[in-house]
Amino acid sequence: MQQRVMRVLEFDKVTEQLLDHVSSSLGRDRVKNLIPSTSFEEVVRMQAETDEAATILRIKGNVPLGGIFDIRQHIKRSVIGGMLSPQELTQVASTIHASRMIRKFIEDIAEEEITIPILVEYADRIIVLADLEEAIRMAIDDNGEVLDSASETLRSLRTQLRTRESRVREKLESMIRSSNAQKMLSDAIITIRNDRFVIPVKQEYRAHYGGIIHDQSSSGQTLFIEPQAIVQLNNELQSIRVKEQLEIERILILLSGKVGESQFELETIVEVLGDIDFMFTKARYGARIKGSKPEINNEGRIHLVKARHPLIPIEEVVPNDIVLGKEYSTIVITGPNTGGKTVTLKTVGLCTLMAQAGLQVPALDGSEMAVFGAVFADIGDEQSIEQSLSTFSSHMVNIVDILEHVDFESLVLFDELGAGTDPQEGAALAISILDEVYKRGARVIATTHYPELKAYGYNREGVINASVEFDVDTLSPTYKLLIGVPGRSNAFEISKRLGLREKVIETARSYVSANSNEVETMIAALEESKRQAEREREEAQDFLKQSEKLHKDLQKEIMEYYEKKDSLQEKAKEKAAKIVEQAKEEAEEIIRELRKLRMEKHAEVKEHELIDAKKRLEEAAPKIDITKKQPNMVQKKQSLKPGDEVKVITFDQKGHLIEKVSDNEWQVQIGILKMKVNEKDLEFIKSQKVVETKPMATVKGKDFHVNLELDLRGERFEDALLRVEKYIDDALLAGYPRVSVIHGKGTGALRQGVQEYLRNHRSVKKIRFGEAGEGGSGVTVVEFK
Structure with missing residues (x-):
């Protein structure tokens, strides 16, 4: 995929949004390096990965992906004999622990008979390094501090340290509590300078304590002195600290060596955790944009159901159905600017890139996307000042490049094809370019405002016109894509709505040819017919x-x-x-x-x-057969025909034959219910009487289909009561014994009004709130007399 095309279609903004959902630096690296694939098998695999992760999130809500670090550099250093720091070793242990948790999580889900073959495959690749994790945890705590338990030698040294420090402090405390201390010390405290215990002595009394001066205050009035009495003790402390540090280094080198010995296992863990994090990153993003998994094909078919541009807020974007590559391979979208033509182009292009990158697309279930070998796009004004190119020249440079590389595996997107030059020449060029790309077998969507291209879709097989709907009443586009209907000029209608005199508009109309007027009228009729359809x-x-x-x-x-x-x-x-x-x-x-x-x-x-x-x-005593009555399946030879009244033995109900659907099955009407019944389960009662039919008014009866529920949520109070009144009448005519009215909970005003009306209705036997499984107090169940 060309980087310029990915930038023009704003794929980089999609990857920026993906970064909001990563759990580790490993997943972040995968997102930053994400490029749409052109391999059909790879795209199918990536879509299956995302779908599995989405299934887990839907069922479990979350995944244990915390505590993962990119430890690849740590592993490399340990392999060549380097010593890892306590913090680096802690990251190794944390990553091992995270791998164990995610493996157990996947195994537990698999035991619940949830089909997740890809995640199970990943889990099988994770090698459990519990011994290495335990060795690091026993030696280093979560804050990166080496523990006393790391070795017996370290425990002994630290015990000696604490003992010596206690003796030094006792000695110094006796000094600062003496009777002369208040006079000779700046403050009665013990502090540390250069890893040695000292006391703050006033300048004039420095000779009293002897020893070593390690520091002084900014004013020079206070000296931080190590008294001569504790110099030897401090020397012993320093010696033990050196031994402690050497022991810590020995422990760290030992643990680093163990990390190096597990190089292959750790690198596999890092790779698998990165893949799993990336899977769930894609799934979380799919949930954010309310996306779905598209069916993938390699035959150039695109079918987006209620597709949305992923970078436009859901509450603002207008969804559209877009079909390409089945009956037609080229769509020409005509109509005025600011109608949403470019957004449609970008939606198709961006959804294609997302699908080929393994991401779900912002469309409903049932959508289908193709894997293209290349996506080309000439969208927007890419005028180059440095190259002194005009808008037209800039577009031509892109189009020349496209024509050099386009083939039958390409998706081509042209925005305002032929714009920026003389309209007549521009339209001719646009038609010629479309013809050339069409001959190569590519899938093409092009936008233009040239009226000459409206006839293009009618004169060529495999090409269809489209337009973006414009509401003349509000003088604004609806952004609704109308495939099969070319765009029409709304200049006269808009001018009229804005107050231009009718006389001026009529004069303008006279300058437009009769053919153009007929075409505009035809397009208007087509738009209305399509909306009605x-x-x-x-x-x-x-x-x-x-x-x-x-x-x-x-x-x-x-x-x-x-x-x-x-x-x-x-x-x-x-x-x-x-x-x-x-x-x-x-x-x-x-x-x-x-x-x-x-x-x-x-x-x-x-x-x-x-x-x-x-x-x-x-x-x-009555003779009672307590065994269940079985229908007599052996029937005498019957001559049945449509209209006959029969008895359905298995249901012990009467009905009428509608038609014979197979050699031994009939469709039977029992009340308002139609069902297929085996002929041997039917008992003939009588034939239909032939009566003279008379014209009569159509009325609603028991065959009238009425929903068993009436949903009033969101209705105004007065409108809701009118709907309830009509619905109750319809339900009574349909012969229902019981119906449900959904009014919601809310403030209770609608519920109270509805129930008051139902209590006073002459045909209502009783009312009650719904059970827990019926909607609770948000539903009123009505039973008729």
């Missing part, structure tokens, strides 16, 4: 989504109903059977007691009478 398409999609949701909801509810019905029937049968069984047991008990009574009291009760009584009790 877009509105209708969106409405149709919304209706389709609502219908699909309604169908799924109803199908789920009817299945739940029949399951619950069967369950209740089974429970009732089982309960009845238990009651009868208890009655029979009680009757047996009564008979046993009667027999006992007859035997004991010689009552006149005949045996056959007892048997008859028992038989009558048994016959009185």
Whole structure:
């Protein structure tokens, strides 16, 4: 990729934003050296890496990437026998610890059966150096101080140091507490000069203490003296300190040698941690711009769904659908300046560079990007004062360079092609340049304000016109890209809105040829038709989504109903059977007691009478089959046809046949629900009666599709009540037993008004707040009578 193109498309600003999301200097280096790849396999791999990292962030929220340092220079010095400082060794230990944590983190996620093959591959490359980490931690603390536990020798030396220091301090403290000290000392303190303990003595009393003068105050009135009495003790202290330093150096050299012995493992850890940090940097940036993973192809196809320029704030940018490389390979965007044509060019170019760098693109899911061998861009005024080139000449220099290198694997972006010279010649040059690039097989997007290029898209196969919508009412562009509709001049309409007299405008119109007027009128009609088609398409999609949701909801509810019905029937049968069984047991008990009574009291009760009584009790018990009723799948030969009334045996419901969808399946209408049913599960009831049809008004009935939910959030109070009134009527006509009204929590005013209206409605049986899974107090569930 040319550096000039990356600069013109502002890829460097994207990398600057990426730097806000790195966790270590290793990731920072990866970002600074980021260049879009031209290898299809490499781009696919990089996109998969970013997608895996995005998946982890979505599930876990964060990744343990703290404590990572770039220790490559430390490793090199240790390999050649250099001694690392305590701070450098601490960084090595910290990096080893970070590698262990990220490896364990990835292994734990993999055990949860989350598919992350790339991260698992990285984790497998990390070699655990727990022994080296522990050796460094035992010798050096987090602040870079060598610990007493680093060696027995060091522990002994430091014990001696503390003992000697204690004796020196005791000696000096006895001096500064003496009766003469207040007179002879500037201050009763013990301090250190040149690593030796001293006391501040007034100039005139220096001979009293003897010893060595190490320093004096700025005024010269105070001397910092090491009294003769502690010179020997200080000498001993200094000797022990030298031994301590030598022991520390020995420990550091030993640890540095161990680092050098693990050169390969440590360099692998650094490389892997850098790659992982870079993966999650890209994923965090993708979340920041609300990006998505594009499908990657090497066939020159671009399909961006609601694409945004990543450097424009989300709340300000206008998303656009951009398609290139399928039915057409060239888009010519015409129309006035300041309409957003250049932003469209940069959006496509920058998204291409981002995709080929492994970054997610600021567009919705389902977007598709191609891997191009080269991206060329001639955008903006690149006038060169040093070369004494005009705007036109500057553009021509770029275009000549593009034509020398462009091929079928290129994406070419021309901004204001042919501008800066005579309009007629400029338009001719623009057409010729587009023809040349088109013949090379490149994918091209060009912007121009020349009206001659409006016909270009109609006269050549594989080329399509486009424009950026302009709102004449507000005198401002909407930045909405209209593919298939060329741009039109709005000069007359704008002038009229700004107050130019109608007479002047009409005179101007007379100077424009009839053909031009017809073309402008045609373009205006095309714009309106496209807007209308877009509105209708969106409405149709919304209706389709609502219908699909309604169908799924109803199908789920009817299945739940029949399951619950069967369950209740089974429970009732089982309960009845238990009651009868208890009655029979009680009757047996009564008979046993009667027999006992007859035997004991010689009552006149005949045996056959007892048997008859028992038989009558048994016959009185209902014969209940507690096994689940299975549908009779064997049906007699039926001759079914559309319109027949049938019984769906599996659901025990009546319905009507709509059409036969296969050799053994019918589509059946059961109420407002349509479903496919096997023919053997159908029982013929009767044929449809042929009646004379009469014209009649269309009314809403049980086949009228109404959503099971009404969302009022964001509505004004009066508008919301009007919508509730209409919705309740529609739901009643559709035959719904229950619906939900979503009013949100907010201040409670809308909720109170809606519930007050529903309580007073004649067809409402009862209302209640939604359960936890239904939306809680933000939803009112309405049940009808």
